[in-house]
Amino acid sequence: MKARSTFIPIAIILVAVAVLGVLGLGGHWPFNARRRPQETSPRTGSLRWYAAQAKQQGQTHITLLIQPHFTGVSDLNSVTTDYSAFVGELLTTSTRWDESSDSISTWYKFRTNERLTQRTYSACSYCTPPSPPSDLLPLQTGEFLVSLPGGSVAIDDIVVQSVLPDFTEMIPGQNYLLFLNFDESNKVGYLSVGPSGALLVTSQGTFAPVISAREGDPDVISSGLVTQYNNSLSQLRAALNPPPPSTCDPDGSQQQYCTTHSGIWYAEDCYCEYDPCIKKPWLCD
Amino acid sequence: MKIIIRVLIFCFVFLCFSSIAYSQTYNGCPSCLVNLPVMAGHGAASSTDQRRVINVRIDETWGTNTPASLWNATCAGQPGAGCSNATGPSAINMWNSVGTYYFFQLNQVNNGSTDIQITRDATWSPDKGCAETESPIEDPISGTSPSTSLRIIHLPPGSENWSQQQLACVLAHEIGHGIGLVDVFGGCDSSIMNQGKSKDCSQGCDKTEISSLDVQAANKQAGDRAHCGSQAAVSRQNFGGGLSDPYPYRYNPTCYYYYDAVDYYHYCECAESGCQCSSGSYRGVMYVGTVYYLTDVICL
Numbered sequence: 001m002k003a004r005s006t007f008i009p010i011a012i013i014l015v016a017v018a019v020l021g022v023l024g025l026g027g028h029w030p031f032n033a034r035r036r037p038q039e040t041s042p043r044t045g046s047l048r049w050y051a052a053q054a055k056q057q058g059q060t061h062i063t064l065l066i067q068p069h070f071t072g073v074s075d076l077n078s079v080t081t082d083y084s085a086f087v088g089e090l091l092t093t094s095t096r097w098d099e100s101s102d103s104i105s106t107w108y109k110f111r112t113n114e115r116l117t118q119r120t121y122s123a124c125s126y127c128t129p130p131s132p133p134s135d136l137l138p139l140q141t142g143e144f145l146v147s148l149p150g151g152s153v154a155i156d157d158i159v160v161q162s163v164l165p166d167f168t169e170m171i172p173g174q175n176y177l178l179f180l181n182f183d184e185s186n187k188v189g190y191l192s193v194g195p196s197g198a199l200l201v202t203s204q205g206t207f208a209p210v211i212s213a214r215e216g217d218p219d220v221i222s223s224g225l226v227t228q229y230n231n232s233l234s235q236l237r238a239a240l241n242p243p244p245p246s247t248c249d250p251d252g253s254q255q256q257y258c259t260t261h262s263g264i265w266y267a268e269d270c271y272c273e274y275d276p277c278i279k280k281p282w283l284c285d
Numbered sequence: 286m287k288i289i290i291r292v293l294i295f296c297f298v299f300l301c302f303s304s305i306a307y308s309q310t311y312n313g314c315p316s317c318l319v320n321l322p323v324m325a326g327h328g329a330a331s332s333t334d335q336r337r338v339i340n341v342r343i344d345e346t347w348g349t350n351t352p353a354s355l356w357n358a359t360c361a362g363q364p365g366a367g368c369s370n371a372t373g374p375s376a377i378n379m380w381n382s383v384g385t386y387y388f389f390q391l392n393q394v395n396n397g398s399t400d401i402q403i404t405r406d407a408t409w410s411p412d413k414g415c416a417e418t419e420s421p422i423e424d425p426i427s428g429t430s431p432s433t434s435l436r437i438i439h440l441p442p443g444s445e446n447w448s449q450q451q452l453a454c455v456l457a458h459e460i461g462h463g464i465g466l467v468d469v470f471g472g473c474d475s476s477i478m479n480q481g482k483s484k485d486c487s488q489g490c491d492k493t494e495i496s497s498l499d500v501q502a503a504n505k506q507a508g509d510r511a512h513c514g515s516q517a518a519v520s521r522q523n524f525g526g527g528l529s530d531p532y533p534y535r536y537n538p539t540c541y542y543y544y545d546a547v548d549y550y551h552y553c554e555c556a557e558s559g560c561q562c563s564s565g566s567y568r569g570v571m572y573v574g575t576v577y578y579l580t581d582v583i584c585l
Contacts, residue, residue, distance in 0.1 A: 044395070045344065045402050045437040050421065057432035065321065065422045067462040068414035069455065072480035072489075073471070082484070101408035122484070126443040127411045147412045163425075165318065165467050165515050181411070190411045192484075196470060215313035215514050217472035 046102050051158035061159035066149050068164075070194035076224025079193060080240060083179040085116035086189070087201060087233065088144070090172050094133040095151030097160075104162040106151035107133055108170060110178070112142045116240045121183045122192075132188065144187040146178065148195065166212040167195045175201040176210075177233070179221070196221050205233040205264055234264045309497045315478035317506035317513035318465040320423040323386070324400050324434055330388035340392040341377060341460075342399040346407070352445035358452035359403065360391040367391075373449045374493050376456035379477075383495045386507040387464060401436045401463045403456070409441040415486035416440050416455050418462035425516065436463040447487045454490035461499060465506035467515045473498050543581035549573040 042048035047064075054062040073079055088110035095106045132145050139145070152161040170176060179197040180189030191197040196219050199207040209222040229235040248270040249255055258265040258272035265272055326337025343351050343359060361371035362378040368391055377389040392398065417439040421431030438459040444452065457477050462468075469479040475496040483489020506513055550570035553560035562569030 044399075045404055045419075045435060050433065053433040054431075059429070059432050061424070062431055063422050063424050065318070065420045067418045067420070067459075067468060068412075069416040069458065069480060069486075070414040070468070071484050072482040074482045078482075098408075098410070101406060101410050103410060103413065105410065105412060124409075124411045126409055126441050128408045130410045130412070147410070149410075149412055149417070162419075163422075192411075192414070194414070194468075212515075214316045214467075214470070217314040217316060217470050220471040223471070 047097065047104070047160055048099075048155055051155040051160055054158045055156065059158070061161060063161045063163060066162050066164060068149055068194065071192045073193050073196070073220045076221055076228060079179050079197070079221055079224075080117065082119060082122075082181075083117075083192065083197065084119045084182040084189070085236075085240060086110070086144070086178045086180060086182075087113045087116065087175060088178060089113060089175050090170050091143070092136065092172055093170075094136050095153055096133045097153040097155060098130060101128065101130065103149060104151050104153055104160065105130060105147050105149055107136055108146045108148070109136045109139075110144055110146060110176070111140075112144065113175060114237075116237055119182070122181055123183075129183070129186070129188070132186075139187050144182070144189055146180065146189045146191060146198075148191055164195060166214065168210050168212060170198060170200075170210055177201055177207055177236075193221070199225070201233055206231045207233070232264070235259075309475070309501075311498055311501035311505070312472075313514050314473035315461075315469050315476045315499060315502045316467045316515040317502045317510065318422070318467060319510055319513045319516045320425060320428075321420055321465045321506070321510070322423060322430060322434060323507050323510065324436075324464070326387065326400070327398060334388060336384075336388035337386060339387045339389045339400045340398050341389055341401045341403065342391070342393055342395065343403045344395075346405040347403075347445065354447065354449050354452055355403070355445055358449045358456055361449075361453075363390065365391055374453040375449075376453050376460055379453065379457045379493070379495050380460055383497075383500045385464070385500055385503045387503075389460065399435060401438060401460060403438045403440065405442065405444070406439050407442055413439070413441070416444070416459055418459045420463060438463070441486065444486075450493070451488055451490050454492050457492070457495065458490065461495075461503070464503050465510065465513070466499065466502050476502075478502075541583045542579060543583075544577040545580050546575050546577055548575050 042052055050062050050064060054060070091109045091111055093106055093108050095104065097104050130147060132147075136145060148164070148167075150162045150164045150167070152159055154160070177199045178189065178191070179193060181192040182189040195211050196209060198210050199222060200210060202208060207222060207225050209219055211219060213219065225231050225236065229239060249267070254270060254272070255265045255267065261272075261274065263272040263274045324337070324339055326339050328338055329335045330338055341359065343355060347355060356367065357371040357373055358375055360368035360377045361373050361375035363369065363375065363381060368375075368377075377391065380387070380389050389401075419437040419439065421433055421435070423430055438456065440455075444455075447455070454477070458480075461478050466478050469476050473479060473496070476498050477492050477495050478499065481489045481491070550572055553569055553571040555562035555567050555569050557571065560569040560571050
């Protein structure tokens with residue numbers, strides 16, 4: 001009986017020591033790892049790491065300049081030969097952060113207005129084709145996607161803004177001429193020559209680049225369009241895909257008259273649309 | 286005597302660099318960046334070379350044994366273990382051979398002092414081209430300095446199999462980005478920032494030296510970047526499927542309004558005051574007023 005009365009306090013003390021011991025182990029208690037996963041610090045230089053650096057400094061955003069080494073361009077002819085040319089209306093855009101490739105891309109959804117040329121898709125052997133954002137899918141007939149690096153996303157409550165130098169963005173509702181390495185199977189195109197392969201098509205049927213011009217460094221594509229095709233969509237179209245001889249203008253005299261008077265010639269119905277700048281020159285200052 | 290020798294060495298080096306740097310007239314190509322902060326570096330390269338030291342590190346994504354081609358293409362011919370005895374072209378050697386503000390060195394110690402990190406991306410998207418450099422810049426609107434200055438050079442999987450020349454040339458190009466130079470579209474062929482014409486990433490980069498134009502652009506960026514020709518544009522922010530432009534002033538348009546002016550008249554007796562009549566008629570028309578109808582608005 002006495003032995004039992006001494007055993008109980010000893011047992012209580014042992015249990016208490018055991019409990020305190022367990023608590024004292026704290027983070028070393030192996031089951032804690034299961035309850036509270038150990039947070040790994042992001043790899044130095046990853047987008048999550050940049051976000052963490054901004055957060056540490058009390059900032060709410062960080063802007064990163066990305067400068068991809070795009071395929072070089074010798075002249076406009078090589079671009080028209082190597083890449084599919086589209087004219088499409090930009091419908092909408094979507095930006096996503098792909099953690100596996102640690103990159104931010106903006107996807108542009110276009111509706112084809114016309115396809116000027118069709119060239120063979122050149123697949124990149126070491127690349128993993130990115131998955132388009134689900135909010136841009138499914139694609140309707142005539143729609144396609146274009147991916148470009150850059151855009152803004154929130155990573156761990158920090159706005160990470162990734163920008164391309166001199167790129168002035170593309171605006172939904174506008175029409176663009178695009179030189180794409182186009183994957184027919186997925187309806188995804190890549191601007192392999194960079195943003196200089198996208199040009200705004202104005203209401204007058206002329207082109208304006210989406211990159212800022214730089215002193216002493218002419219953009220080969222936009223300057224080529226000016227020198228070779230008078231910066232005109234109709235002239236580019238005619239050169240890339242020459243129409244059959246017109247039945248209503250067999251000798252081409254009407255077309256010649258139209259183009260020499262700054263008009264846009266529609267061969268299908270022999271109609272000449274004159275440049276509104278002639279009527280309203282103050283618009284074209 | 287020692288001081289005189291140092292001054293003479295400095296003058297010699299300065300004159301060499303000056304003659305290289307200004308052998309071609311800089312006309313803005315390659316362009317440099319306004320809003321990329323200049324790297325502070327880690328002191329002077331030596332007592333006779335005041336260029337600031339910039340640490341370059343090949344990171345752990347290349348595995349425990351860095352591929353020899355990459356290592357040599359980064360630092361061959363430069364001081365340091367594994368570099369001084371390596372031969373062939375290297376990006377650091379190319380840049381250290383010219384007179385910029387910077388002296389690059391390979392420093393594999395990962396203690397937060399890295400300025401330029403070379404990383405291998407296991408997953409590479411086709412929209413990234415052949416290589417990519419990522420640099421934190423000042424906020425284009427507020428001008429706030431970035432929280433870190435670390436630049437990352439991204440190379441695609443398989444780039445370790447490129448030739449040393451190809452890697453050295455590509456890395457020299459990417460280091461150019463790291464110190465504020467931008468890609469060349471069509472001008473200045475001799476620039477390391479001219480992207481070459483090859484569609485194959487594993488070949489076509491054949492430059493073995495940094496041109497005087499690159500030196501002048503780099504020094505302009507480091508010394509007078511406010512007058513550089515390139516500024517990172519502000520991209521619009523997309524969140525949750527909605528579209529909001531945080532900087533709408535960029536799109537403040539000039540609008541032109543077109544009206545048709547229609548004059549209104551009513552019939553009147555010629556005897557009435559103001560009634561316009563032709564001779565011999567007893568009825569005419571009287572001007573009531575002009576109404577303007579908006580027919581077109583064009584905003585540019």
